[in-house]
Structures are given as C-alpha cells and as structure tokens.
Amino acid sequence: MKANDTSRQKKNILISCGVLLIVACLCLGVVLVSGVGVTLLSPFDFSQETSKGPTATAVSGLPDQLASEIAEIESQVSQIRGLEKKTDVDHTMISSEELEELVVEDFFSEYSDEDAFQDVLVLSSLGLLPGEFDLKGFYQSLYSEQIAGFYDEETKEIFVVQGQDFGGSEKLTYSHEFTHVLQDQAYGLEDGLGLNQDACEEDSERCAAIQALIEGDATQTEILWFQNFGSRQDYSDLLDMFDQLDTPILDSAPPFMSSDLYFPYEKGFEFVQSLYEEGGFDAVDEAYLNPPISTEQILHPDKYPEDVPLKVELRDLSGMLGSNWNLLDQNVMGEWYTYLILNKSYDEAYQIEESRALEASEGWGGDAYAVYLNETTEETIFIMDTLWDTMDDADQFVVAFDQYAEKRWGEISGTRLEANIWQGEGYEVAFCHLDNRTIWVMAPDGELLERVITEIQ
Numbered sequence: 048m049k050a051n052d053t054s055r056q057k058k059n060i061l062i063s064c065g066v067l068l069i070v071a072c073l074c075l076g077v078v079l080v081s082g083v084g085v086t087l088l089s090p091f092d093f094s095q096e097t098s099k100g101p102t103a104t105a106v107s108g109l110p111d112q113l114a115s116e117i118a119e120i121e122s123q124v125s126q127i128r129g130l131e132k133k134t135d136v137d138h139t140m141i142s143s144e145e146l147e148e149l150v151v152e153d154f155f156s157e158y159s160d161e162d163a164f165q166d167v168l169v170l171s172s173l174g175l176l177p178g179e180f181d182l183k184g185f186y187q188s189l190y191s192e193q194i195a196g197f198y199d200e201e202t203k204e205i206f207v208v209q210g211q212d213f214g215g216s217e218k219l220t221y222s223h224e225f226t227h228v229l230q231d232q233a234y235g236l237e238d239g240l241g242l243n244q245d246a247c248e249e250d251s252e253r254c255a256a257i258q259a260l261i262e263g264d265a266t267q268t269e270i271l272w273f274q275n276f277g278s279r280q281d282y283s284d285l286l287d288m289f290d291q292l293d294t295p296i297l298d299s300a301p302p303f304m305s306s307d308l309y310f311p312y313e314k315g316f317e318f319v320q321s322l323y324e325e326g327g328f329d330a331v332d333e334a335y336l337n338p339p340i341s342t343e344q345i346l347h348p349d350k351y352p353e354d355v356p357l358k359v360e361l362r363d364l365s366g367m368l369g370s371n372w373n374l375l376d377q378n379v380m381g382e383w384y385t386y387l388i389l390n391k392s393y394d395e396a397y398q399i400e401e402s403r404a405l406e407a408s409e410g411w412g413g414d415a416y417a418v419y420l421n422e423t424t425e426e427t428i429f430i431m432d433t434l435w436d437t438m439d440d441a442d443q444f445v446v447a448f449d450q451y452a453e454k455r456w457g458e459i460s461g462t463r464l465e466a467n468i469w470q471g472e473g474y475e476v477a478f479c480h481l482d483n484r485t486i487w488v489m490a491p492d493g494e495l496l497e498r499v500i501t502e503i504q
Contacts, residue, residue, distance in 0.1 A: 109138055113213055117221060120272070124222050127271045128264075129328045130229040137204040146208050147191040155187055169376055169418050172429050172489060174392040174455055175303040185296070192296045193308075196220040198227040200236045215277065215284030222272040226265040234335045236261065252356065252379040255310070256339040263315025264331055267323060302398075303391035310383060314345050321348035342383035343411055357413030357434045364502060368419060368428070368495070375420040380431060382411040389451050397455040399447060407447030410440020412483070426473075426491040430499060433485045441483045448478060448485070463493075464500045479504065 109117065117138065125131055141149070163183035170176040195216065196207040205224050207217060230236060237243045240257050247254035273281070297305060318339070322330040337352055344351040356379070365374050380388075390404035398404075414433040421427070435441035449467075452459075456469035456476055466477040466486070475496045479486040486503060490496040 109140065113140070116213060116218070120218060120221055120276075121225050123276050124225050124268060124272055125229065127275065128226060128229055128268050129332075130233050132229060133232045134203075136198075136228050137202070139204060139206050141206055141208055143191075143208055146194060146206075149206075150190050150194070151187055154190065155183065158183060158186075165375060165420065168420065168425070168427050169429075170303075172418070172427050173388050174394070174397050175387065176301055177393055180301070180393075185300070188296045189300065189304075189308075192294060196224045198224045198231070200227070200231050203228075203231075212284075214288075215281030216288045218277070218281055219269055219273055219285065223265045223269040226268040227261065230261055230264065230335075233332075240335070240338060248378075250340075250379060252342060252381040253338075253340045255342050255381065255383065256345050259311040259315030259318060259342070259345045260334055260339055261315070262311035263317070263319035266312050266316040267319050267331075301391075301393045303387045303393070306387060306391055307383075310342075310345075314342075314383075318345045318348050318351075342381045346382060347409070359413050359415040359432050359434055361415040361417050361430060361432055361503065364417075364419065364430075364499065367498065367502060371421045371423045372419045372428070373422060375418045375427070377415070377417040380414050380416045380433075382408050385411055385414075385433075389447055392455070397451065399450045399454065403447050403450070407444045410436045410443060412436045412440070421491075424491075427489075428491070428495065428499060429487070429489040430503065431487040432503060433487075435483045435485070438483045441480060441485060444485060445478075445480045448487070452476065452478065464497060464504065466500055468493075468496075 121132060160183060163181075167176055167178065167180050167182050170182075171178040171180070176182070194208065196205070198205050205221070205228065207221055207224065227236070234240055240261075242254060242257055242261075273285075277285075297308075300308070319331055319334075322334055326333075334351075339345055339351050341356045343356065344354065347354075359379075361377065363374055365372055386404050386408040389399050389407060390401050392398050412434040414431060416429070416431040418430075419428040433444075435444060452467075452469055456471055458469075459467050460470040461468045463477070464479075465481070466479040466488075469476040470493075473491060475490055475493050477486075477488045477490075477496050477500055479500065481504070486500070488496055488499050488503075490499060
C-alpha cells in the first residue's frame with residue numbers, strides 16, 4: 048500500500064538504499080552469535096576457492112588503496128553470491144553533507160508539498176499519521192540520517208557515504224550495495240523484475256514483495272561476506288559504530304513508518320533465509336525467475352509460491368459521488384499494511400495487541416482499497432474490500448477490527464445496511480461482514496456512507 052503515485056515512486060527510487068542501522072543491526076546480531084569468520088548460514092570454505100574465483104580487478108576513479116579494497120570486496124561478494132559482474136559500474140564516494148543535498152535535490156525534488164499533503168490525508172484517515180504531520184520534511188531528514196550507501200539502477204552507479212576511513216561499516220554497506228549491482232545485471236531490477244513506477248502503480252503489493260526479495264538477498268549476502276571476510280578491525284569498527292549510533296529522526300518516526308522501513312530488510316531477510324536453507328543461492332535465484340507477489344508470501348515463506356492473492360475489484364465511484372470527488376488512490380493494502388493499521392497507529396491508544404493483530408491479518412486472502420478526495424472541502428472517503436482465506440479467518444479479523452474500532456471511535460452507534468456504524472464529528476464509519484468478505488468504509492457523513500455501501504455490497 049502506498050498513499051499516492053508520487054510517494055510510491057519515491058519508495059521505488061529508494062529501493063536499493065542501504066539503511067545503515069538496519070543492515071548493521073542484522074549483521075551485528077548474527078556476528079555476535081557466531082563470531083567473525085564463522086559461517087552460520089553457509090559452510091563456505093574460501094581457502095581454495097579464492098584462487099579459482101573471479102580475480103579482483105582495478106576500480107577506476109578512486110584512490111589506489113580504496114580502489115583495491117573495493118575490487119577485493121566485489122570479487123568476494125561475487126564468489127559468495129554466485130553471480131558474476133558483467134559490466135563495470137561507476138563508484139562515487141560522497142560525504143554526509145553531499146548525501147543530504149542529493150536527497151533533497153534528487154530523491155524528493157518531484158515530491159511536492161501537495162503530494163505530501165495528500166499522502167497525509169490518506170495515512171491519517173487510516174490512523175497511521177496525525178493530520179498535521181510534515182511528511183515531506185520528515186522523509187528528507189530520515190533518509191539523510193539513515194542512508195549509508197545506495198545503488199542507482201538508472202545510472203548504474205554506486206554511492207557510498209564515507210567518513211574519514213573506509214572501515215567496517217563502509218565495507219559492509221558496499222558488500223550490500225554491490226549485491227544490488229549483481230542482481231541488476233543478472234535479472235534487471237526495473238525491466239526484468241518490473242520494479243518501476245508503472246508496474247508499482249498497478250500493484251504495490253507485488254513491488255513490496257520483490258523489494259523484500261532484493262533487500263533480503265543483499266542483507267544475507269553482506270552477512271555472509273562479513274562472517275567470511277570481515278577482519279577483527281572491521282568487527283571492532285562495527286561495534287564502535289553501533290555504540291556511537293545516534294538516530295533521533297528514526298527514533299521519532301511514527302510506529303508504522305519505522306516498521307515499514309524495516310520490512311524489506313528484516314522480513315525480506317527471513318524470507319530469503321528460508322529459501323537459502325532449502326536450496327542455497329540456487330533456490331534464491333529461482334525466486335527471481337518466479338518472484339513473490341504479495342507481502343503475505345514474504346511474511347509466510349511456506350505460502351510461496353502457491354498461495355496467490357485473490358482478485359478483488361472496486362469500480363470507480365467518482366461519477367456517483369459527484370463532480371467534486373476524484374479518485375485519489377487505488378491499490379492493494381495487503382497483509383502487511385492490514386497488520387500495521389491494527390497495531391501501528393500513531394496513537395498508542397488505538398493499537399490492539401500485536402499478537403492479535405498478527406493473527407487477524409494472517410488469514411488475508413486479497414483486497415482492494417480506494418481513497419476519494421473532495422478537492423473543495425478536502426474531505427476523504429476510504430473504502431477497503433477484503434476477502435479472507437476462510438470464514439473463520441474473516442471472523443477472527445472481525446473480532447480484531449471491533450476491538451480496534453472501539454479504541455479509535457468508541458462504542459458502536461448503530462447498525463445500517465447490515466453494517467456496524469461508528470459516528471464522530473465530521474465522519475461516519477461502517478464495517479460489514481459477509482461470509483469470508485469484509486467491507487470497511489469511512490465517509491464525512493451518513494448519506495455518503497450509505498450511498499457507497501449500497502454501491503459496493
């Protein structure tokens with residue numbers, strides 16, 4: 048689920064970004080258990096393979112020592128991942144200040160204040176953001192703080208944010224980002240995997256799943272690289288970085304945002320690890336040929352690839368609603384965002400228990416949602432039509448939603464058109480349960496609410 052086309056594009060542009068805190072924490076957690084040089088995930092023995100594997104070649108445009116280190120990492124990552132670099136890529140080392148400028152002028156240059164305002168309208172209607180939240184400013188600050196490096200699949204260039212030294216954290220980041228180079232050259236991130244703006248506008252769930260595959264693969268590869276090739280000094284550098292890590296922007300992020308930022312790295316890593324345990328990187332490579340298509344498959348690897356989301360159609364209601372109403376956003380919410388709505392509201396008072404939210408969203412079978420905007424009054428209408436795997440799964444979600452609704456909107460005010468109704472100042476909410484189907488509608492008044500429910504039931 049993404050709030051509108053522009054924010055979805057920004058997420059896609061940032062697909063290959065190495066988020067230092069996330070990948071470092073994952074790597075550090077494994078290393079603390081296994082120790083440097085001890086491989087938990089794969090019994091690699093490079094004592095003889097190194098002489099047989101790809102030879103490190105010089106990297107142009109960088110100081111000799113740095114070029115040599117980068118070339119060596121590239122060779123090692125290629126050996127671990129089992130993919131060869133087909134063509135050279137450009138390398139750019141940038142400072143934190145240059146990164147901040149790049150984030151503002153490139154990543155978010157086309158993300159207007161109006162785009163951000165409309166995103167907040169959608170996300171606040173779901174209880175994920177407060178209505179006055181400065182989303183654009185927060186995104187700019189967050190990515191300036193968190194990005195340690197990234198691969199630009201359009202320009203075929205690797206950017207690595209560098210401090211005074213190319214130490215353990217920089218090497219770790221580079222191994223992650225170079226994995227993206229290998230993925231792109233082997234499978235094509237934009238064209239081959241369909242990780243582009245048009246495809247993601249069509250199905251944001253599919254893009255979220257593929258992003259998780261890509262980042263999970265790169266995270267697993269960097270962990271293996273660090274375990275097999277990281278030095279004691281690299282390990283010490285990483286511990287020092289972790290001890291000194293200061294992330295005030297991420298720490299202040301609304302709950303759903305920080306969880307969503309972690310998703311492709313953390314849940315993607317778990318998904319890839321499951322594949323790897325079954326068949327090594329051969330099984331991971333097969334997943335690129337038959338990519339996951341939902342966050343449900345990422346969250347439950349045993350459901351990949353057989354459990355395909357059910358198709359739900361929502362017709363355009365703009366004509367029925369009137370000339371002032373326009374379709375702002377329409378896509379698939381998915382299991383992951385269904386869980387986030389229940390458990391990661393910006394106001395803790397709205398959040399239901401995590402275990403119940405996880406269980407309630409697990410039976411997700413497929414959905415479609417739509418958001419309409421009245422450009423005159425800035426009011427919104429939200430519609431979410433969900434099919435559940437079984438009637439029992441639907442029943443479980445109904446119980447969880449009733450708990451969520453009571454926390455957020457108070458007691459049920461009545462029943463109309465087979466729907467429970469909640470009322471507040473300037474809004475009405477309806478929730479229907481029809482066998483293995485649930486319908487959730489929010490509108491600014493009862494008359495609009497009833498018209499929408501009648502049209503979609």
